[in-house]
Amino acid sequence: NKPIRLCNYFFVTGGPGSGKGTQCEKIVAKYGYTHLSTGDLLRAEVTAGSERGKKLTAIMERGELVPLETVLDMLKDAMIAQSDKAKGFLIDGYPREVQYCNKSSCGPQIGPPTLLLYIDAAAETMVKRLLKRGQTSGRADDNEETIRNRLSTYYSATEPVIGFYEKRGIVRKVMGFAKGVSIYQEKKAQSPHTFHLSGDSPTRAESSSD
Ligand SMILES: Nc1nc2c(ncn2[C@@H]2O[C@H](COP(=O)(O)OP(=O)(O)OP(=O)(O)O)[C@@H](O)[C@H]2O)c(=O)[nH]1
Numbered sequence: 001n002k003p004i005r006l007c008n009y010f011f012v013t014g015g016p017g018s019g020k021g022t023q024c025e026k027i028v029a030k031y032g033y034t035h036l037s038t039g040d041l042l043r044a045e046v047t048a049g050s051e052r053g054k055k056l057t058a059i060m061e062r063g064e065l066v067p068l069e070t071v072l073d074m075l076k077d078a079m080i081a082q083s084d085k086a087k088g089f090l091i092d093g094y095p096r097e098v099q100y101c102n103k104s105s106c107g108p109q110i111g112p113p114t115l116l117l118y119i120d121a122a123a124e125t126m127v128k129r130l131l132k133r134g135q136t137s138g139r140a141d142d143n144e145e146t147i148r149n150r151l152s153t154y155y156s157a158t159e160p161v162i163g164f165y166e167k168r169g170i171v172r173k174v175m176g177f178a179k180g181v182s183i184y185q186e187k188k189a190q191s192p193h194t195f196h197l198s199g200d201s202p203t204r205a206e207s208s209s210d
């Protein structure tokens, strides 16, 4: 069993359609970190058509959470496969439940993150984006009913994760606008937990035409 080389890794959280994948792409372009989306890993398993994939399909189409062991297995394999060349990892969409966070570890197999990056967006913005994405994404969960369930799962199960890491001082809010600033630099005039990456517009205050 090859050990995972120690490096920076960041959890990336936010509601469905908040822009986790979009912001991760910007961070990859700027910092060269390796992006692992747990949702994408699960969808790859579904596409592969394995027995495990078939069970996942039903859960994901309901907008519920798949068992933690499944996610961790896939995540661990993906991290090991890339650990030689990765400068750091962006783990997008994990963890989803506060019960798996504790003082020293988050999940039984991977340690606490360097930082938790939190992508904030209003529910109505997320719904609008996902309905639009659903016109072309082919994602079985980009439909109105599942989006509603994903939002409710997010607010009840996942949002408390932010509070957990906030108490430990490692939450950084990512705003998808303004010109790029270093991931570690925070302007004095801004909230100490906010940093900016280049992007198009504020996720909170987007215009209604957006
Ligand atoms: N207008 C606008 N659209 C955005 C922004 N960020 C993301 N989007 C769009 O919103 C949709 C969702 O973005 P993703 O990056 O896939 O969001 P996600 O959080 O990874 O979503 P899930 O995979 O469902 O968790 C996509 O269609 C993006 O193109 C933004 O800053 N502004």
Ligand SMILES: Nc1ccn([C@@H]2O[C@H](COP(=O)(O)OP(=O)(O)O)[C@@H](O)[C@H]2O)c(=O)n1
Residues within 6 Å of the ligand: 014, 015, 016, 017, 038, 039, 040, 042, 059, 060, 061, 063, 064, 065, 066, 067, 071, 092, 093, 094, 095, 096, 141, 150
């Ligand atoms: N760590 C994870 C990631 C995704 N998932 C499942 O995969 C679906 C899609 O995840 P995603 O991160 O791509 O998308 P969002 O639901 O965040 O928009 C979720 O609704 C869950 O069913 C999970 O259970 N656990």
Ligand SMILES: [Mg+2]
Residues within 6 Å of the ligand: 020, 021, 037, 039
């Ligand atoms: Mg995504």
